[in-house]
């Protein structure tokens with residue numbers, strides 16, 4: 001019998017600064033793809049909405065409290081470790097000082113990105129963001 005792989009639901013934040021820069025951070029040691037650059041976020045816990053998960057994850061990972069969350073796109077990526085459904089949200093306001101609570105590195109980036117490698121699940125969204133900026 002074939003079994004459908006169950007999706008892992010993930011909330012991902014695209015933090016946009018006034019000058020158009022976006023925030024990327026590295027995946028902590030011990031996780032799949034450790035050291036790869038990604039947008040901050042993480043898996044939904046039981047009973048959580050995308051927005052609730054994103055608020056929780058950004059406090060846990062970065063120490064910031066986010067303002068309005070704009071649901072933007074939904075993508076899927078099939079990794080060896082998981083089939084993920086990524087719920088991409090734009091965030092333009094937040095409060096608090098950035099603290100890398102999981103030992104990550106962070107970087108505000110413009111296109112073309114100056115960091116690599118980036119998680120493959122983020123490629124489509126990076127392309128759309130770049131197009132929005134008239135970059136190609």
Ligand SMILES: Nc1nc2c([nH]c(=O)n2[C@H]2C[C@H](O)[C@@H](COP(=O)(O)OP(=O)(O)OP(=O)(O)O)O2)c(=O)[nH]1
Pocket residue numbers: 010011012031037038039040041042043044077079082084086119120121122
């Ligand atoms: N945060 C984030 N995850 C992404 C991106 N692109 C992408 O494919 N993913 C995938 C990688 C992981 O399989 C999944 C996120 O899960 P995770 O392991 O980082 O989440 P988590 O912080 O809740 O992890 P955990 O340690 O609590 O299990 O989504 C991205 O840009 N940001």
